[in-house]
Each structure stands twice: as C-alpha cells, then as structure tokens.
Amino acid sequence: MDLKQIYEAEKELQGELCWFESDGVLRLSCSLAIHGVLLEGLELYARTNVEDVDKDVVFMLRTGSKKSGYELLERICWRPKRPHSNKGRGPKKHRFTLITGGHVHSMYLNWYAEEGRMLKSNLPIAEPLDINSLNIEEVFNTVITRFSIKLIGQKFEAPPWQRDLFDYE
Amino acid sequence: MSKFNLSDEKLKRAVDNAVLELIRVQHEGRYSTVVLPIWLSSGAAVSVCIRAIGNSVSISDQGNSYLEAEDVNAQRTFSQIAQSIAEKHHVSYKDKAFSLDKVSFDNIAGAIGVVAEASRAAYDLAIDKVSERSEKNAKFEIDQKLRSYFPSHAVAKDVSIRGASNHEWKFSNVVTLDFRRKAVFEVVSSAPVAVYSVVTKFTDLKSLENSPTRVSVLNDRNGIGDLIRVLQQTSNVMDAQFTAEEIEAVVA
Numbered sequence: 557m558d559l560k561q562i563y564e565a566e567k568e569l570q571g572e573l574c575w576f577e578s579d580g581v582l583r584l585s586c587s588l589a590i591h592g593v594l595l596e597g598l599e600l601y602a603r604t605n606v607e608d609v610d611k612d613v614v615f616m617l618r619t620g621s622k623k624s625g626y627e628l629l630e631r632i633c634w635r636p637k638r639p640h641s642n643k644g645r646g647p648k649k650h651r652f653t654l655i656t657g658g659h660v661h662s663m664y665l666n667w668y669a670e671e672g673r674m675l676k677s678n679l680p681i682a683e684p685l686d687i688n689s690l691n692i693e694e695v696f697n698t699v700i701t702r703f704s705i706k707l708i709g710q711k712f713e714a715p716p717w718q719r720d721l722f723d724y725e
Numbered sequence: 726m727s728k729f730n731l732s733d734e735k736l737k738r739a740v741d742n743a744v745l746e747l748i749r750v751q752h753e754g755r756y757s758t759v760v761l762p763i764w765l766s767s768g769a770a771v772s773v774c775i776r777a778i779g780n781s782v783s784i785s786d787q788g789n790s791y792l793e794a795e796d797v798n799a800q801r802t803f804s805q806i807a808q809s810i811a812e813k814h815h816v817s818y819k820d821k822a823f824s825l826d827k828v829s830f831d832n833i834a835g836a837i838g839v840v841a842e843a844s845r846a847a848y849d850l851a852i853d854k855v856s857e858r859s860e861k862n863a864k865f866e867i868d869q870k871l872r873s874y875f876p877s878h879a880v881a882k883d884v885s886i887r888g889a890s891n892h893e894w895k896f897s898n899v900v901t902l903d904f905r906r907k908a909v910f911e912v913v914s915s916a917p918v919a920v921y922s923v924v925t926k927f928t929d930l931k932s933l934e935n936s937p938t939r940v941s942v943l944n945d946r947n948g949i950g951d952l953i954r955v956l957q958q959t960s961n962v963m964d965a966q967f968t969a970e971e972i973e974a975v976v977a
Contacts (some may be wrong), residue, residue, distance in 0.1 A: 579821070581792065603792070616796065626798045638760050638770040638789070639749070654746060661768075670917065670950070676856055678767035678797050 557590075558672055562598065562619060563629045563663045565590045567705045569600065575715045580606050582715045588705060595619065597626070600705060602715075609717040611635035613692065615699040617663075628679050630703060631661040634695045635688050646681035658687035658695075660702070761841045765848045767793055771841040775833065778826075784836050785824035786844035792821075794851050803851040810850065814843035823847070863944045864897050864912050867965060871910065874972050875900050884909075886937075888929025896926070899937070900976065907937040908976045912965070913956065914944045920952045927959035940975050942967070 557565070567588040575582045584602040587594055597620045604613040613634045620626040633640070639656040646665055661679035668675050675681070687695050696712045699705075747762040756776045763771040771790070776783045794803040804821075811818035816825050816839055823843045828836040864882075871880045884899040886909065898910040909930065913923050927939045939960035943949060946964050949956075956962050961975040 603796075614796075618796075620798070626796065628797060631796075637758070638772045640768045641764050641770065642768055643764065672950075676766075677852055678793065680766065680768045682768060 557595075559619070559627060559629055559674060560663070560667060560672075562590070562595065563617065563704075565704065567598070567703065568592070569700075569705050569707050569710055570594060571710075573710045573712050575713070577606060577716075582606055582717070584715075600700075600703065604715050604717070606718045608637065609719050610692070612637045613695070613715065615696075615703075617703045617705075627674060628661075629674065630663045631679050631682075632658075632685065632687070632695075632699050632702065633660075633682075634658050634690075634692070640682050642681050645675075650681060650683055653683075655682055655684050658685045659683060660685040759837055761837070763841050763845050765790060765793060765845055766852055767848075769793060771844050773837050773840050773844075775837070781827045781829055782833060782836075783824060783826045784828055784833070784840050785822045786840055788821035790823075790844040790848040794848055797852070797855070799851045799855045802854050803847055806850050806854070807847050810843050810847045814839050814846070816840055816843050818843075818847075863914075863965060867910065867912050867942050868898055870967070871898055871900060871972075874969060875902075886930065888926070889932035890929050892929060894926045894929065897942070902976060905935075908940060909937045910940045910942055911960075912944060913941045913949075917952060920949065920955055924955055924959055931959050938976055 567590055570587040570589055573584065573586060575584050577583070582604050584600070586600045588598045588600060589595070590598070597618075599618060601616045601618055602613060604611075611634075614636075615632045615634070617629045617631075618626045619629065635658060636656075639654055640659055641654050642650050642652065644651050650665065659682040661682045663674075665681040665683060666675045666679040685698075687698055690698065692714045693712060700707065749760040751758045751760075756774050758772055758774050760770050760772040765771065769789075771786065774785050774787050776785075791800060791803055791807075794800050807818040807823070811823060814823075816823050818824075823840050825836045825840055868880070868882045879901045881899045881901075882897065883895060885893050885895050886899070887893050896909050897912045900908045900910065902908060909927075911923050911926065913919050923941055927941070930936055930939055941956045941960045941962045943953070943962060943964050946953070953962060963971050963975055
C-alpha cells in the first residue's frame, strides 16, 4: 500500500482515546487499522500545549516509527497561535497565502505524485479550513471524517488543559 | 503643486496593511508574544515570547521549532545541532528552546530577531539532515550488501572513473570481479533528476572501449515509474533488496 492508498482507505481507531502529558505538551496517540490489520506506525496523533487552553491543537495522520522517522499524511491546525505561509509553493491560488486561522496541510496538496511520496519539510502547503468557530469536540469529528477514521465505541474528550480560575465562567 | 494620485494612495495603504499582517503582537499580562515574518521550511511562522524580569527581559522561542521537528521525528538531530546554532547566533539553547536572558529594554528588537533566526535555522538544518541521512543510509546498505556477496577487498565505494569524454564521474560502488572485469553500481533514488544524472554517467561509461558492467540499484522501485526504462538504456537495473541470484545474473 502506498501512502496515498493508506490515506484514502477506511481506518478503524484502535484502543482508547487518552491524552497524556510529556514536557508540558499534551499528546494523543492512537493506532489505526485498515481492514482489521494494524499497519505498523499508522496513527492518529495530536498535540497541544498544557497552557494553551482552547487553542493551538494540531491533529496529524502519520505513519512510520520513531526509528525510521514519521511520514505525515495530513495535518490539521485548530486556532493556531502562529500563521502559516505557503511561500511560493503549490498550485497558483495557494502561493504566498498567509493563513492565520484554522487550516489543513492536505494530503493532496503535499503529494508528490511523480515520486510517489509526500513533499519534504513536514507538509509545507496548507489551505484554510473553516474550523476556528467549532469547539474541540466538533473539530475532532471533522478530523476523523477527513482522515477516514471510524471510531469503535471510543469517546473523545477535550485535552486536560491547565485552566486557571479565569478560564472558567 | 503636488498632484494627488489615487493609485499611490492605494499602494501605500496596501503596503501598510501588509506590514501589519506580517508582524503580530499579543500582550497577555506578564508576557508578550511576537509572531515574525520568518518562516520554517514547513511554512509555520516563528514566534517568540518576551517576559520582563526586573529591569531586563527574557526572550524565548518556547521550543516551538523543536516541537515541529518532533512531528517528523527529527528531534534528535535538532538537539544535536541546536547547541552549535545557538553559539553561532550568540543565544542560549536550553530545555528545547532558544533564548536570550537579561536583554535590556533598548535591545529587545535585535534580540527578538536573533532568537527567531536561531529557531528557524535549527529547524531547517535538522529537516535537511534527516532527509540527507535517508539517502546516505541507502548507499551504506547497498555497500554492506555487496560486501556480503563479494570478498570485501573486491568492493570499493565512492569510486571515480573517467568516461569516454574524459570527464571524471563518481560512483557508489565498483566491484572488481577478476583482475580486469569490473561492475559499477550506482544507487538511484526515484527523483527524475537522479535518474537523468545516472543515465548521463552511464552513457559516458558505455562508450568506453572496455566498458564495465553498469548496474542501477533502485531505492524505490514503485516511485520511479516508467523512468525505469530510461535507466535500462544504459544499465542493468535491480532493486535495493536484490538477492544472490539477481546479483549473479547482472554481473555474469
């Protein structure tokens, strides 16, 4: 299976959806199966900073391993703190765009068909995705739909951000 | 008398707006964040966080570049190079972040620029090194494999050979089969430009009077597509996962 086929295949989420913290970063990492087979390294991965309450969550569909390195297939950024620039890359309409809101580094924009691989540099081309007005649970649903991931009874919960008293209403 | 020109005014406004869009500042109580028009090769903008500590400030990239490198498992390479990047930019690298402490209020602008530039340089270099390493790994693996099939003294790597044009070319490996017969191996990635380069080299060797056996070793057979037929014009072609039978067949 090449990377494009993996991206397009229906995937089932395995195990529980649990956030864990390391070095001040909250992470979510769940294995994915295609036709009941767990593909080595294929996972739904997400990260956000402990203190960035209700913002800056990055969801990724990636494959590979710690040893060989990860290959990202698609990345979705919700309420990012930093804007993204496509520089002069990609189809004309996406070149030099500065994206300040939610966006997706889509598989198809970053697929180098001639060589059957993703573009280097961590999916450098993105396009806006209208998700900033959604809450984190709604964003998660958008993410799994885009990544063709089916849940098998798991329930998604918001990251356990460290809210201080002022964050509560 | 000055003449009012509408397009001049429009341009001025557009440029002013563009500049405002390029640099963003956010003040959040005890600290401020500045997003700069400096971009990682991934396209993410570099931001730095500024905190006041007494009569000076501390400026940090908060480990954002490290985190981006981690997404593609380039964090080890990032950590290895970060210290030298920090030294080059006269900033500190600690706890995965580039920073500058005790910056006077008058020097904030310059310090922001240097921390941001170190952050970008480390990310871009780490990503370049990781890509480069995968190509080097492929060459190393082929070299090891050839040495498992042939006596080690018969296998030479990174060998220069002059072609019929008298130009000197460098090849991944040369195996000397007996005292006179040689087989030249070249690892080929699936990038079209890599294919063209190998074909040029092998064409020049093919025109030699006692032309050596030429073998293109494919790193990624699926990715190369119909360019494989271009390679076949000047060389034998085999996969990097070649077997003993295959190697015997191509050098026979």
